[in-house]
Amino acid sequence: MKNKLKLLILSSIFSLTSCEDFLEKIPLDTVSEASFYQNATDLQAAVNGFYNDLPGWASTSVGFNILPDSNTDMALTENPSNRLSGLSYDIPNSATVSIWSWDEVREANWLIDHLDQAAASSDTEQILIDQYSGEAYFFRAYYYFELLTRYGDLPIFSEYFDNNDTEYVFAARDPRNEVVDFMLSDLDTAIDLLQSFPDISGHPRISREAAQLFKARVALYEGTWEKYHNGTPFGVVGSDGSRFLQIAADAAEAVMNSGVFTLHDDYSSLFNQVGLSGNSEVMLWRDYNSVTLNLSNVLQISWPNRCGYTKFAVDSYLCTDGDPISVSQLYNDGDNESLTTIENNRDPRLAALIMVPGDEVEFRDNVYTYWQYPDFNDTNTGNTGYESQKYRNINYYSDFQGYTEDTSRIIMRYAEVLLIFAEAKAELGTITQTDLNRSINLLRDRVDMPGITLGAITTDLNWPNYGHTLTPIIYEVRRERSVELMAEGFRSDDLNRWRAHTLFDGDQPRGAYYNDGVVNTVSISTPVDSDGFLLPFSNFGNFNFDESRAYLQPLPLDELQLNPNLTQNPGWEN
Template identity: 30%
Template sequence: MKKYKYIYLYVLMALFSGCNDDFLERYPLSELAPENYFQSENELKTYTNSFYNALPVALDIFYNSPYYADDDARTTVHDEIRGVRVVPTTGGGWTWTELRRINFFLENSSKCEDKSVVAKYNGLARFFRAYFYFQKIKRFGDVPWYDTTLSVDDEGLFKARDSRTLVFDKMLEDIDFSIANLEVTKSGQLITKWTALALKSRMCLFEGTFRKYHGLEGWERILDECIKASEELMTKSGYGIHTSSHQSAYQDLFIQEEPLVKEIILARQYSPEIPFVHSVNFYTLSASYGRPGVLRSVINSYLMKDGSRFTDIPNYKTMQFYEETQNRDPRLSQTIRTPGYKRIGETVTSVPDFSTCITGYQYIKFVLEPKFDTGNCTNDMPIFRYAEVLLNYAEAKAEKGTITQSDIDKSIKLLRDRVGMPNLNVAFSNANPDPYLEGEYPNVSKGINKGVILEIRRERRIELIREGFRWDDLLRWKEGKRLERVFYGMYFPGIGTYDLDRDGKIDLEIYSGKKPATVPGRQYQKIGELVLENGEAGGQIITNPTIEKHWTEGKDYFYPIPTQERQLNQNLTQNPGWDDDSNL
């Protein structure tokens, strides 16, 4: 069934992706002229299926810059983190093609006589308009609001940017319409009422906390909308947290060819028959695509299995791989290779591979068995899942200052129950804020909820790692300066041999000078190529030691408006700090 559904949707996407990308051009295809089209439900459905192209693909979710931010390191550092972005001449995310298609549909869908059908597909279109503008305000802040199609001589093409307040209020109108009119059935493939509620929860958490930490007005009202949307989904949708074994339930979510619809609200689906596949195995396990590895600050954030803080252990900074991975939150061993790891489809244990992992902490999240290593992966990529909604709810409540233990019990507790972890205790967290997390997030102000806000941020980072949230989180928390820090990997006390998983066999030799005689099955890393803090005397791995990272407050939270766009429309103002030398 999945095969045929996906072929249908894929063909439709291919049909519509060929449309001209010029924002000012009218649709030239006679078969899409409003007098000949939009007459039936099938025609509305066919047209709106093209909107799904706006959703992220697998590469966006598990790999693309800059979404992983400070969760992992690669051999290269992207421009956003290096602080070397420049004002583009054109492009740069300032594209409006999809919006015009949406508005074109909304202007013509009423030609279908069945008004209930019109309302349903208008709900879908307005979902995607809210989604479109969500990406725009995150990237640029203030942007022009358009809810009609414009001709080449329309003065609206040359309007100034509207305030993000106006734009976000319009987005709320759109998403509320979607919630009221979309179908209530569950679907891992199609947008429903529940997807719309999940989007409202996400965009309101972003906007509410962005306004709070960036000193903008109206954040309380927006966080109330996040709480309201999250609560409705939590109480009425029937979604829940996927549970099975504490040792596998979390990892299971990310290796399925059909989404686990108990928790996955919407996923990007893949199929070998089309073919429509992705390359998560190849990007994770080859030496060709940056050798991604999780940073040590992430590893430090995982709690002990009994709920105590790893970073309260006096010698945590100098713990080696085996010791630091013992008795931890089970999500750690379902996210990276830890001692005893057996790859799906194999019976032998595997240690981290330093030739394909720059930090030593090697991802297993999303990774399938070896037969998929050539770039033919078909596991689905979650776009919205219930766990995120629970995290949004808890964070919005905490930031509003209204969170109670009861709120935690119906949100964070469910995520920890999945893996057999103790619950988060509000009173203890607020009375004893974690000093390590205080150093990680210095912008969290002192107050009665500081401790629990920090703990929710811990939970969010761990639960949603590699799902494309971290960059947005740092932007909305005004924590961009974190990206200037040294990105550390594993700790080693110096040159020598290491049995990483303590199975009695040497797995790694760190050496200086001439390479030792090769022993089969042993990895070799030369000091200088593997950079440790103190050289031969050891320390944490330093990734990208020769690349400087810079973050400019007041500038780098937004992208610049392209030069050509400002030349064409001199009412467009540039974002602060960006000099495009356009002489405008």
Template identity: 30%
Template sequence: MKSLKVKYITLILMGMTFVVSCEKDFLEREPLSAVTPEQYLNDESQLAAYAIERYNMFPTHAQWSFGTFGIDVHTDNMATFGYDNKFVPGQWRVGQSGGSWWFDNIRQCNYFLETVLPKWEAGEITGSPQNIEHYIGEMYFFRAYDYFTRVQLLGDFPIITETFPDDMEVLTEASKRQPRSEVVRFILSDLDMAISLMSSSSPDGGKNRLNKACAQLFKSRVALYEGTWLKYFAGTPFVPNGPGWPGAEMDYNQGYQYQTGSIEAEIQWLFEQSMEASSQVANSYSLESNNGVLQQSIDDPSNPYFDMFSAVDMSGFSEVLLYRRYDGGLSITHNVPVYAQLGNNGVGLTRGLVESFLMENGLPIYASGSGYQGDDYISDVRANRDGRLWLFLKEPEQINVLFNTNAGSHITPVEPVPNITNTNLEQGYSTGYAIRKGLNYDGAQCNNGGGYTGALVFRATEAYLNYIEACYEKNGSLDGTASTYWSAIRNRAGVDSNYQLSISNTQMTIEAQNDWGAYSAGQLIDPTLYNIRRERRCELMAEGLRWMDLKRWRAMDQMISEPYHIEGFKLWGPMQDWYTPSSLTYGTPSARVSSPDLSDYLRPYEKTGNELVFNGYEWTMAHYLEPIAAEHFLITGGPTSVIYQNPGWSTSPNSAPTDL
């Protein structure tokens, strides 16, 4: 399919009828990163500088948040003090303006490629040929990265590869949405270009810039995402040519065919692409070692697996492909180490996530002979469990600081009893369960807003997990490579590597009580696939991929008819004695905790009775994709707009989904 050319439809930003004059000035500007084509992007250093500005597209440890470790909030993995309206059908509405229909990052990438490629082909760029190719490869990667964001949020999307002059007719034509399968094909093509151009290591030899393996890993992620999306949304309006697909109403999408000939063949092809790309990474990068030690004194050996998530310099860890570096001396800092020593800035782990972890013997907690100690105390929850839960689930009286114990202004030297009655983000514990990922034992990291530990962007373990899942989804069984990868992950986690033991003892009706990933399209999946998803959930907890996974698995349909209650630790048991009875108020407008009549477990969103989710999280199909704001239809033709709305949503502003 032809790639479209457009100068990033700022016509999407404002209504055509009243902003033509000011819009014209904006559309005629070059990207802020550029000077002029004649004066800039002529040598290696300029290419490097332009590309480095795009790194802000990656997740980051923001100054006053729990950084990348808090991205999974508002899923079945993590919760905070406030619920998300996307789980209250009717509250999420079509916007008048804004939304995710925007193209700035894509425009910046296209400007670079449009300017640089002719010069490169003509040999007019000075510097190291290898480095020049690498920086061009980075820009192909970043265009793919932003396009994948658009696909996840909006599905079908315009394919745009160059800038266009300020011509409203041309821009409107170019804004036509292409079927998501074509957009993903375009993304994979860009990633193939990135893979072919980027070096195995970045030009500076470190892990703060992209390399070939990053593109291979990301390719495996994209292909797995789309393969599972097409599989589980087949027969719905959410896939090209599905019944009710809104793209079919447009003349320009008439007669669309998948490039492989059918949706079934396209799914298989995507899984093959994911397997190939992920194996290239997994076969080249070993897993970091886990010695099973939770360091609690300066005499204890450090644990590389633990330290990997909170080190200042992450370049020495074998599975780290890319991380964001911070610098205390330059005041490029964040507050993650402070929050990791307390309540994670109000982000708590859910009961569902905690209970999904196996025992160290490989059995689910409910299986006969598992050795599960129960959940009356957090120490019981951690006992004999999967080493990842034992390592990363915080417990009162654990030591948080081992070095420079007097250096920081906001040090919490010993882990306190979870402060569940304080709703202050910086001090409160939303669920009672808090995570240790991101904790650094150096007190010097705990000056308020002065932390400078790194932020992981890509690590090779995801490639292992992607291969396992893609292999099973494609073949219905695991090959030797997938089995080897899975055993390696479990061995590193401190769990019996016999995954068949876990599978044979899995009861899906029990798992479904606390794991949305037990479902696809409202139906329980088989125990093998579930345990593959379980492995992914446990290994990647608090790393920002849970919502992506839940969407592509179509894992929320069951909440259309059966609300889900987000829960934390077992408050109404012996742990209630940690608190004064007067502080555990419930059933009033000023309640601090949920009532024991609702559950023995703390329900962070069901305290006062006034919460819109007091009766549980609910779902509607439209919420799998975002609505496109009303102004974008007005700009591109109004009633005859060349773009179309996503399934279940109206083009009218402030309207709720129509599939309620």
């Protein structure tokens, strides 16, 4: 029965790598382990379904897309995050598809257990069998990483099991560092099996370089987690994370040394493209086409989708002389108080992030429409006045009766490789000027910003208080990561691995300056602080993060009752 169920799941999932409607189903009355997983085509059909679990835009039937990184200190949506705001965050009574769910791991294990059934009829087919086998190992690590970031310690399930396998059903949680070693082992296997990006036909698929990037991402997460949670209930006894930090640096450097990817020449155009094939920076992505792929999104239809950036995010951007706004001679406080001047003398990535008067909103029938002021319609409390330029595709398509529904979504790009390399080396204390020149300074060169010079870093009077004493280079590496990857879905994990609750706990996120002649064009009821900046969440109070427990989510009560070998996460025991 479990064989039939699994094949039903895998054979009915939409293929992301072709323009065909659906994968072909095998009649269930003829299904057996011997009749499937026999060749490369079978393995491709099985692994394709896992791609649906990668980040993407919601379809038109869902409603709207919020900005990635919403509900953090960098961006807001209409309701504050439970974990940051201190709102109701109770221990769940039972597991669901999004809470302590092992369905995806079990599916990956099922496929991995059957990989050896596939036989190649040629060298070319063997390459494809290896490719899809590598993807299976990649996705098992991917699913484990999602669970790790939520729960920390996890049971290691290396093979498929059912309800009769009591060894697994009643398994205890393994220490998080051992879980990460298991994930890295899977990724090493994937790296050995996967093809290099240029050799893969039918993009987008997981490449060797994508697996190396993900290995670096996982290792950086665990390395910094162990470093900054050391000595707390969330840490790993006897480990400062340095082993994983070195793994992260090495994995990132392997991608750099491959020469396969380079930075796209125009930062601002990266995020509003329809189709990303051929982009030199993008390593993995999802395309949308409502006609040929039957996949569309509502990214532009109801923009700004009840979201906005915070003043803290905007203030993170340097001036064009490379100095922070707290000390730069190019910065005028008045510039920050008006959307008409806020981008003056600032890192060009700020102009690529937010909307200001005169920015293009729509191109229809050869006529441009220009942005005038923020949209505060309905209950749009998440709109801070700093609306998003990032991901905005201005082209109007009459077939869709609105903006394009086909804006692609980047999942992995080469800039993250450079940032991981620099951060890992900085955290290890081994970063050199050469390291900076081949990583972060390339990102700054792209937008004509001055590079970082070790030993000559300007002290920012407003460096963020992460709760730890940091070196100047770590402060600036974190700044670079924040502005380069703004609204790409990394911020929550970054705050957690840095143990950065001091940065936002007790704070009230702020938006744009209200009486600037732009924002106050629209009458709104949102209060302002003593300096005149919007307080979108004033009705909810300040962030109230409980650092004694909120870095990890609680396990469901029924799982603890059903399996006495499981233990609850710190702070959630009572």
